[in-house]
Amino acid sequence: DAGVIQSPRHEVTEMGQEVTLRCKPISGHNSLFWYRQTMMRGLELLIYFNNNVPIDDSGMPEDRFSAKMPNASFSTLKIQPSEPRDSAVYFCASSPSSGRTDTQYFGPGTRLTVL
């Protein structure tokens, strides 16, 4: 298996532009997570999907952030409009389910820079 795939790997955009980050989870995994990593706040969970349904989006910072999972093999995280404080590395992770012993597999991340 290729693991979790994220695109793009790097994104540089200007303030006010729309940004879409993409994730392809590992085939057969039912749970998908979006995390954000910054120097100030470390790694933090943004949203969690189970069987393509958003279960908990309490970590999404503002209404400017939205995430979708139209099918089991694809998810997007959209920021509109983007702001410089959104600059971070965004990770997507998937796991077979959400049990206590399930391992989360992380993608390589998308490094977002908003100028």
Place this chain on the structure above:
Amino acid sequence: DAKTTQPNSMESNEEEPVHLPCNHSTISGTDYIHWYRQLPSQGPEYVIHGLTSNVNNRMASLAIAEDRKSSTLILHRATLRDAAVYYCILYSGGGADGLTFGKGTHLIIQP
């Protein structure tokens, strides 16, 4: 969420064992202890997890105190490729909280 406490950084020599401690005095009975690590410029990767008994896998060993209030990740023979930030995480599943990452321990390996 139950919290964990880890040293900010540790240093070790190549090919020597490394013991990374973690305190979790407020752990609940349903919490598993998970360890992940993050190599430079990569996403976190799973290392090991356990509940009560000590665990071994090809990457590391996990020693869990009898009262479960602390645990130690053991790398038996560290290599330069083990230089990373190691996170000790308590996870009770359900997914609602995902994994709560603290600051972790920055492990430095000297050649």
